[in-house]
Amino acid sequence: MNISLELIEENGGLYLYVPSDKRFNDTKELINRIRNFDITVVKVDKLSLDQMKKIWALCRDYGELRGYTKEEMREALENEFCNSRDIEYFSISPFKKDGCSMRIATDFIQFIIEHAIKHEFNLIVYEGEGENRKPRHLQEIAPDIRRYVIACLLKKRCAVCGKLVDVDLHHWDSVATIGGYKYDDGLQTRFLPLCREHHSEFHAIGKQRFEKKWHIEGIMLSRNLVKKLKEVYPNHFQAFKEGKNEI
Known part of the structure; x- marks a missing residue:
């Protein structure tokens, strides 16, 4: 008898997951074998x-x-x-x-x-x-939150609720720390795309509470990404110079 199983520890107990298409007698026989024989643990790289x-x-x-x-x-x-x-x-x-x-x-x-x-x-x-x-929301289940935020940035989509209208390029870190918008080249602070509602909420409750509530934060940008985003957000990155320090 060959049955693929998964043993999961949940809420302080052990649960043996058996495919639902297996007959009751097969499952019962398997349980008896587990009780009466030594078990060899074999690691298998399968999805959970x-x-x-x-x-x-x-x-x-x-x-x-x-x-x-x-x-x-x-x-x-x-x-x-x-x-x-x-x-x-x-x-x-x-x-x-x-x-x-x-x-x-x-x-x-x-x-x-x-x-x-x-x-x-x-x-x-x-x-x-x-x-x-x-x-x-997607930011709660995305395995790579940076890639998720980049995808939202490129589509001008709110990274919290997914709206595609009235979306702003939000400076996660205050632009005052670099002297203001005229010094912003996109490479010194973190960014996050937010709709007007969530942009206002960020300023109302502050960075720490916003991050804790929505499980998300701004990301740093690469030069290539800033180039692409200048086309999406034409009024931003005033200090960015193409070709500067290019590799």
Whole structure:
């Protein structure tokens, strides 16, 4: 008998996750074997159950926005992801032999998030069931928050709520620390794109409370990124000089 399993420690207990398509007798036999035999631990690089749940949640809610089922959305996104990286198609189930690694799953989650931003969909993921069902914004689940903020900057999208209208390039650090806007070359302070509502909230509650509330902060920019952002935010980066100190 060969059954792929996952043993998870949760809330002070151990839970053995068994594929739902296995017969009751097979599961019962497995439990008896676990009780009566020594267990050899073999490390396998497979995605976690949490990663699998995140991928399905992303595909479900992204699919609803685009008119696809979660299965159709997952297949379309995975095809594009695999083609862009020249890798073989994989399963997003940790219970299958071709289940992807944790690293691939992490990259795939980031890919889905950036894909939604690139195509201007305000994707909010809902997790849990019934009364425990709650929305989670993309910055809460993005594996790489810097890449998430960059994607939002390039699309002029609020990094908190996803709005695409009335979005400002917010100086996370006070521009007064560098002498004012005329000295701003984009390379000395951190930035974050915010809609008017969240821009006002930042100034009302302060940097620390804002960061704690929304789980996000501004990022430093590279010269190449400043070049791109000058086209998106033409009134900013007055002191930036192209070609200066280029490598």
